[in-house]
Amino acid sequence: MSLRASAVELSALRTEEIERMYALYAASYCDTAREQFGKDLDDKTHCIVLRGPDDVIQGFSTLKHYTTRWNGSAIRVIFSGDTIVDPAHWGSQQLAFAWIRHAGEIWREAPDLPLFWFLIVKGHRTYRYLRAFARDYAPRAEVQTDDDARALMDHLATERYGHAYDCETGLLAFDEPQGRLVPALAEIxxxxxxxxxxxYFLKRNPRYTRGDELVCLCELKASNLRPLARRLFEAG
Structure with a gap:
């Protein structure tokens, strides 16, 4: 099946498209509620949408672009929300390619301001995209996260999630499980x-099946990207 992916502003999504997105989400996660899905979506600014030839959504990745202050200077952040692809289309990389192209477009809007990818990870498939895209990211096996990166991760996670984030473990753990992967997808x-x-992911996030999420960070700039990701990032 021919698939295509593109970035859209959340405001451009039609009601029926959002309902389709929720159907994909509910098929992948336990603890789902349409109202909560809507609130999470309202917090985002953009969505990478994967469509089939019939224009039906087969996957999506939500994002929030924002600017914040760190060590007295402005930085830009792309926060990754939910990423879902219908398992029938797991072989396609169009969603990932569109994501990195969109990141390049954001970088070019203000190339003098550092741009960071901030994501929380409850599944090994998402964690593996960090290595596929980037040369340096945190946390990762056999590399000690430097103090500056650790401090920024702690700042972003605490700013967004408060007491749910544990600086010692680098994990988010909620009092009530949120968005646990269904057993078929949690199985490795x-x-x-x-x-x-x-x-490494399993050692760092041993309770991923109950919804714990590993906080990760990656600076998005051409010199930190692997060859294919860099070409897409620079091409926009």
Whole structure:
């Protein structure tokens, strides 16, 4: 099936498209509620939408662009919200390609202001995108997160989630589980367990099945991206 992906402002999504997005979300996560999904969506600014040839949404990734202050200077942040792809289309990379192109467009709007990708991860598939995109990111296996990166991660996570974030573990843990992966998606194939980044993710977030999320950070700039991601980032 031919798929295409593009970035849109949240305000451009039609009601029926949002309902389709929620249907995909509810098929992937436990603890779902349409009202909460809507509130989370209202907090975002953009969405990368994956569509089939019939224009039906087959996947999406929500984002929030914002500017904040850090160490006395302005920085820009892309916060990743929910990312869902219908399992029938897991082989497609169009959503990921559109995401990194969109990030490049944001960078070019103000190239002198640092741009960071801030994401919280409850599944190994999402965590693996960090290595696929970037040379340096945190946290990662066999590399000690430097003090500046750790402090910025702590700041962004505490600013957004307050007491739910634990600076010692780098994890978000909610009193009531939120958005646990359904068992079929939480299951990790044996072949994936042999991957170093998956092994590291499981050690850092051993309770991912109950909805705990690992806070991650990556600076988005051409010199920090792997060759394919860099080409997409620079091409916009």
């Amino acid at each position: 194939p044996a072949a994936h367990r042999t991957l170093p980044e998956v092994d």
